[in-house]
Amino acid sequence: MSEDAVKAMKQQVGIAAAQRVQSGSIVGLGTGSTTAFAIEHLGDRLKSGDLKDIKGIPTSFQASVLAKKYGIPLVTLDDVEKIDIAIDGADEVDPNKVLIKGGGAAHTREKIVDSLADVFIVVVDSTKLVETLGSTFPLPVEVLPVAVSPVTRALEALGGKPELRMGVKKDGPVITDQGNMILDVTFGSIPNPAEFEKTLNNIPGVLDNGLFVGLADVVLVGEIKEGQPIVREL
Numbered sequence: 001m002s003e004d005a006v007k008a009m010k011q012q013v014g015i016a017a018a019q020r021v022q023s024g025s026i027v028g029l030g031t032g033s034t035t036a037f038a039i040e041h042l043g044d045r046l047k048s049g050d051l052k053d054i055k056g057i058p059t060s061f062q063a064s065v066l067a068k069k070y071g072i073p074l075v076t077l078d079d080v081e082k083i084d085i086a087i088d089g090a091d092e093v094d095p096n097k098v099l100i101k102g103g104g105a106a107h108t109r110e111k112i113v114d115s116l117a118d119v120f121i122v123v124v125d126s127t128k129l130v131e132t133l134g135s136t137f138p139l140p141v142e143v144l145p146v147a148v149s150p151v152t153r154a155l156e157a158l159g160g161k162p163e164l165r166m167g168v169k170k171d172g173p174v175i176t177d178q179g180n181m182i183l184d185v186t187f188g189s190i191p192n193p194a195e196f197e198k199t200l201n202n203i204p205g206v207l208d209n210g211l212f213v214g215l216a217d218v219v220l221v222g223e224i225k226e227g228q229p230i231v232r233e234l
């Protein structure tokens with residue numbers, strides 16, 4: 001599939017999710033290239049007057065920068081008791097709406113925000129749909145820098161092949177918004193994600209991993225049909 005086609009699907013699905021936000025809502029703002037289109041469209045709706053009085057809770061510096069660019073007022077988790085709706089992308093989605101996230105190293109904060117939302121809408125293009133999790137994308141694990149070596153060994157003992165994520169346009173490892181590092185772990189497949197999520201998070205030094213189990217309420221999928229981008233619900 002061409003890059004333009006994937007971009008068109010992401011844009012369409014991002015807009016579709018942003019259309020579901022109602023005036024007065026507290027909105028969790030996810031991270032990544034698909035959610036960026038949703039944030040932009042929320043800004044467009046605010047500007048046109050179609051949407052009023054929303055407040056965003058960003059899941060990363062990226063989301064916060066975009067929200068400011070598009071005129072979305074921001075609050076923190078200290079300012080609100082609940083989040084009405086969260087919109088976020090994913091790297092893999094299985095038929096049970098279980099996700100792998102963290103391709104942008106933001107999954108720890110995303111999980112906090114997405115799990116607090118009354119409605120969590122996932123936005124993906126059709127290339128993200130998989131039968132078995134872990135088959136196309138390594139699982140991101142956020143790790144305290146001092147614990148990278150022991151956590152690497154623990155992940156290997158669980159059958160994974162961990163690789164320290166390295167920066168692009170930056171020498172050395174990727175440092176997350178929280179000051180930690182990311183191990184991308186290839187498992188080949190993850191047949192029991194609910195149990196595995198807990199097993200991984202029990203390793204001392206692991207902050208959180210990219211498995212999102214039982215959190216997604218709605219998955220919107222961008223597809224190309226007869227040459228045009230369309231959106232369907234999984």
Ligand SMILES: O=C[C@H](O)[C@H](O)[C@H](O)COP(=O)(O)O
Pocket residue numbers: 030031032033034035088089090091101102103104105106107110
């Ligand atoms: O850490 C990043 C996030 O989990 C993203 O939501 C995920 O990687 C999907 O990103 P994109 O929409 O750019 O494919």
